[in-house]
Amino acid sequence: MKNKSLLSHTLLTLAEFTERRAKFLSLMPENSVAIFSAANEVTRSNDTEYAFCQNKNFYYLSGYSEPDAILLLVKPSFGEDKSQSGEQSILFNRDKDALQEIWHGRRIGQTAAVEEYGFDQCFSLSEIEQILPDYIANKAQILFCQGQNEKFDSQVYAWLATVKGQSRSGVKAPRQFVDCSALVEEMRLIKSPAELEIMRQVNVISGAAHTRAMKESAVGNFEYQLEAALLHEFADNGARHPAYGTIVAGGDNGNILHYTNNDDVLKNNELVLIDAGGELSGYAADITRTFPVNGKFSQAQKTLYQLVLDAQNLAIAAIKPQATFAELNILVNDFLTTGLYELGILSGDLALLLEEKACKKYFIHGLGHWLGLDVHDVGDYQVNDQRQQCRAFEQGMVMTIEPGIYIPLDDQSVEEKWRGIAVRIEDNIAVTENGYENLTINAPKSINDIESIMSSGKLPKQ
Ligand code: GLY
Ligand code: MN
Ligand code: MN
16 A cells, blocks of 8 residues: 555545544444445436536545445454455456546556555456455345445345355355445544544635625626636635535525526625535535625615524524534524514514424524535434434534525515515534534625625725
8 A cells, every 4th residue: 555645636645534444344243244336427418427426425435536336345253364354445446448548537447446545455347246246145244325326226136146146055145234324424424633624624715705706796797607706716726516506596586495597687786695615525515695786785684684694693602512403493493583573574472483483484494404525414313203303413513504584575474675585694513522613714794794895805804
């Protein structure tokens, strides 16, 4: 293995990935194998493909960036001689191929994959049908992430059938299939110091992109022109791809939660809601800012914006180990319900409104979610019968906090001045030993900061 600190396509060290594999192997039951599949390329149209995105569980354990590969982790029976038949990490990948590489790009092949990624062995994918069943033979369990990829699920059953076909020569086939998604997902939920550093970086990059969008906002431009500025800023700073479909939603479009058409004109006196984050070494930022297209909030916009901002700050301040999303939801729902009641947007008996969580009429999505290699990252929320997320926060978890108020243009139940206003504010927060770290440090969000950046290009003097 080369003494190489960095793989070429990721800011993580090789040791980070070999340690993850060792940890996963330590969690596997004895005499088992775990099989993980890389993603395949996805056709966009005819013979062109979407930008490739590696399967995140596969990437988490391997660091490997090419499509069409299988990772096999082998855990022996306790007591076997580790040097001969011990824990092993084995990769099956594409062969080097001069013609394919001229047309489609370089391939690492088998020899370099062992050196660069620290696998014990690497075989050609073309040999997998002959080789892989031998590793399954006589194992008690097969672990794999079931249900993610139908083709892969049926491949695993086919390998098992091959082993079963050898039973008359004394080979035993595994009798247990274990969906190991939760094992990897629980590992992914707690971020290492190196992962946190990447998530800090991608937040700084994405925050700079939001700031640039504020500076470049102009009445009469199309939403996709701001999208172009965001994507340019991501890529220019090393986050080549966005982590998810960029949302640039002017005015009432902000009331469509996953609006990605981005093809409308930005209008005077309207807000624009931007939900956009870059991806760096596979890790997502997920930031939302809402600001006036023309740089100056109207009074009604200011009022709703400040309500959402105060709710967000309240939730963030409560984040620490042992806190839960359920507790934060109570804080935010009570705060927003009271605020909307005081503004006359909700009416009736306040005690009843609070009990009914009446703000949910206008705060129509969850308060936040785990964040990491996926934008809606994996990891159990431990939802109870009342649909409350009761998982106690732990140091190393990263989540978004993203309250919002959405009042559609056609909502006749509120005064006209509120209609068509959509506000969401979203930051990315890491749980620390005693509290939290807000990773979203350079995307302006106070009314004063936003108006100052948009009028002068600078933050106000402290
Ligand atoms: N960008 C998707 C979300 O905020 O959940
Ligand atoms: Mn989010
Ligand atoms: Mn978002």
